[in-house]
Each structure stands twice: as C-alpha cells, then as structure tokens.
Amino acid sequence: MKVNVKMRKSEAVPDEITDIINSNRSFLLTSHRNPDGDAVGSILAMADILKKMKKETYIFLEDGVPEIYRFLPHADEVNTILEGNFNVTLVMDCENEKRVSERIDLRRHARMLINIDHHPTTGSFGDYRYIDPGAAAVGEQVYALARALDVAVGRDAAECIYVSILTDTGSFKYSNTTAHTHRLAAGLIEQGLQPADIASRIYERRSIDQLRLQAAVIEDMTVDGRLAWSAISSDMLEALGLAEADFDGAIDIVRSVDGVEVAVLFTQRPDGKVKTSLRSKSKFSVLDAARELGGGGHKAAAGFLTTDPMPVVVEKTIRLLRERLGQGGVHE
Numbered sequence: 001m002k003v004n005v006k007m008r009k010s011e012a013v014p015d016e017i018t019d020i021i022n023s024n025r026s027f028l029l030t031s032h033r034n035p036d037g038d039a040v041g042s043i044l045a046m047a048d049i050l051k052k053m054k055k056e057t058y059i060f061l062e063d064g065v066p067e068i069y070r071f072l073p074h075a076d077e078v079n080t081i082l083e084g085n086f087n088v089t090l091v092m093d094c095e096n097e098k099r100v101s102e103r104i105d106l107r108r109h110a111r112m113l114i115n116i117d118h119h120p121t122t123g124s125f126g127d128y129r130y131i132d133p134g135a136a137a138v139g140e141q142v143y144a145l146a147r148a149l150d151v152a153v154g155r156d157a158a159e160c161i162y163v164s165i166l167t168d169t170g171s172f173k174y175s176n177t178t179a180h181t182h183r184l185a186a187g188l189i190e191q192g193l194q195p196a197d198i199a200s201r202i203y204e205r206r207s208i209d210q211l212r213l214q215a216a217v218i219e220d221m222t223v224d225g226r227l228a229w230s231a232i233s234s235d236m237l238e239a240l241g242l243a244e245a246d247f248d249g250a251i252d253i254v255r256s257v258d259g260v261e262v263a264v265l266f267t268q269r270p271d272g273k274v275k276t277s278l279r280s281k282s283k284f285s286v287l288d289a290a291r292e293l294g295g296g297g298h299k300a301a302a303g304f305l306t307t308d309p310m311p312v313v314v315e316k317t318i319r320l321l322r323e324r325l326g327q328g329g330v331h332e
C-alpha cells in the first residue's frame with residue numbers, strides 16, 4: 001500500500017550565508033514588531049548558536065519579549081533600543097524591513113543584511129536570503145543553519161527552536177506540520193527539554209482578564225457558513241487592562257467552530273489601527289485576501305494592518321472572503 005505522506009520540500013542553507021557567518025564577528029539579530037513565538041524563539045536560538053561560535057550578538061526587538069516567552073534562554077539579552085554598528089544583520093521571520101520598525105533604518109547599523117524567513121511572500125530585501133516556505137517555523141531553518149555551521153544544538157537552543165515550532169504550528173495542529181517537524185521536535189526533546197513544562201508556561205498561564213476577553217470574542221462572533229469572525233474593540237481591551245500581546249490564541253477560538261473553514265479576528269489597537277488575523281482550516285488560501293488588503297503571511301495564516309475604521313475593515317474583509325468562498329449575500 002502506498003502511504004501518502006506530506007513531504008517537506010526543504011531549501012538548503014545557501015553556502016554564501018554560512019561563509020558570511022563564519023567570516024564575520026558581530027551580528028545584529030532582529031524580527032518583527034509584536035513578536036510571536038517563532039520570532040522570539042528563532043532569534044534567541046540563533047543568538048545561542050552564534051555565541052557558541054564566539055561571535056558577538058546584539059538582539060533587538062522593538063516591542064521586547066512578551067511575558068510568556070521570557071523564560072527562554074537569552075530572553076534577558078533582548079534590547080528594545082537599537083544602537084551600535086555590526087558586521088551583519090540577520091532579519092528573521094519577517095516579510096519586510098518595515099515590520100522590524102517603522103522608525104529605524106536597519107541599513108545604518110550594518111553593512112550587510114541577511115533575510116532568513118519562511119513566508120512565501122517575503123520581500124526581496126536582504127543582500128543574501130535563506131527563504132524556505134516549506135519550513136513550519138523559522139526555528140526549523142535555525143536548526144538547519146546550526147548543522148550547516150557545524151555547531152551542536154544544545155539544550156538552550158533546543159528550547160528556543162522548540163518554542164518557535166510549537167507556536168507556529170499551533171501545537172502541531174496546523175497544516176504546516178510535517179513528519180520532518182515531528183522528527184525535529186523529537187531530536188530537540190532528546191536534548192532534555194520538558195514539552196509539558198514548556199506548553200504549560202506558554203498556554204496555561206492565562207489571567208482571568210485574558211479569559212474574559214476570550215468570552216468577549218465568543219460573544220461577538222458571527223458564524224456564516226464556512227466563515228466566522230469576531231471583533232475586539234480598543235475599549236474592550238482597555239476595560240480589561242490588556243495589551244495586544246495578551247490575546248494570542250483568541251483567533252483559535254474562532255477557527256475551532258465546527259464547519260468553519262475561514263476564521264477572522266479584527267482587533268482595534270489603542271492607536272486606532274485595526275489588525276486583522278486570518279486563518280484557514282482548508283485548502284482555501286487566506287493569503288490572497290490578505291495581500292489584496294495590504295498584508296501578507298501564509299496560505300493558512302495571514303494578516304494585515306490598516307488605518308480604516310473598524311466597520312469599514314470588517315465590511316471590506318468579509319465581502320471579499322464571501323466572494324472568494326463563493327458565499328453570496330448576507331443572511332443575518
């Protein structure tokens with residue numbers, strides 16, 4: 001019997017990138033604003049590997065490390081200001097330079113910029129690029145880099161890589177999870193990390209106000225055929241005393257509804273901008289819609305940010321998705 005296994009088409013680490021890392025001394029490591037587990041995990045793992053090679057590292061995340069990831073090795077080395085000059089900048093898990101910071105010109109801090117990413121839509125920025133859309137998380141690419149650089153992945157780097165994979169695959173639930181992902185995770189666990197402990201630190205430390213926000217997400221939710229959406233206003237966030245980083249996972253409530261293929265969560269930030277998160281549970285790609293609306297991401301998980309008022313964003317997005325899903329008219 002032929003077994004149909006989802007194969008991972010992997011991209012090899014380009015030789016020029018290992019050469020550049022080997023022959024340079026100081027590195028700036030950075031990723032996108034509002035960093036998620038992959039952004040944090042992949043840069044901290046990369047920092048660990050570079051330190052093993054006796055390189056100098058400066059880690060910069062404009063918004064710092066979200067509380068739930070602060071237990072990770074090297075999390076206390078993350079800077080929220082960027083100063084100094086470096087030989088090479090590594091931008092990880094980030095489709096464009098603007099997502100690192102809108103006010104900083106990265107080019108002023110190093111003469112060479114390397115783009116390490118798994119987003120299929122990643123921009124053409126970077127003097128050198130290691131792009132692998134088949135990687136479930138950039139953490140998988142960091143593991144490949146460590147091998148290419150001949151550096152052993154110890155427990156610290158393993159923990160960071162594990163978190164990047166755990167979070168970007170939705171705890172090994174999403175369609176980017178492959179046999180390779182599990183094999184790699186098994187190898188990381190063999191370094192001595194405790195999967196239950198890590199999962200508990202990330203997913204079982206919710207405050208009651210975060211849970212109340214989840215209740216509000218359910219309360220506001222509209223389910224319309226294969227499409228479901230919910231909106232969080234900035235008033236709601238303020239009333240609960242929450243910041244954006246506190247509601248990671250709210251979109252999972254929307255996507256968990258039976259029969260729903262496409263889930264959308266609209267969040268109004270304190271500055272009035274609306275952040276939209278899109279998820280697909282089927283072959284339907286939310287990436288095309290996200291791009292059309294000014295964002296990016298992956299086929300199964302995408303997003304965009306806009307200055308349009310909430311009702312306008314909701315209307316535009318839902319109309320577009322209904323069209324694409326072949327779901328006509330409103331039936332409310």
Ligand code: 5GP
Nearest residue numbers: 095277278295296297298301302303304305
């Ligand atoms: P999330 O909904 O978890 O914030 O993001 C899901 C995916 O969409 C991630 O891969 C993320 O990089 C991408 N994404 C989210 N927001 C934006 C955005 O404003 N611009 C772009 N280009 N991609 C985004």
Ligand code: MN
Nearest residue numbers: 038093138168
């Ligand atoms: Mn990622």
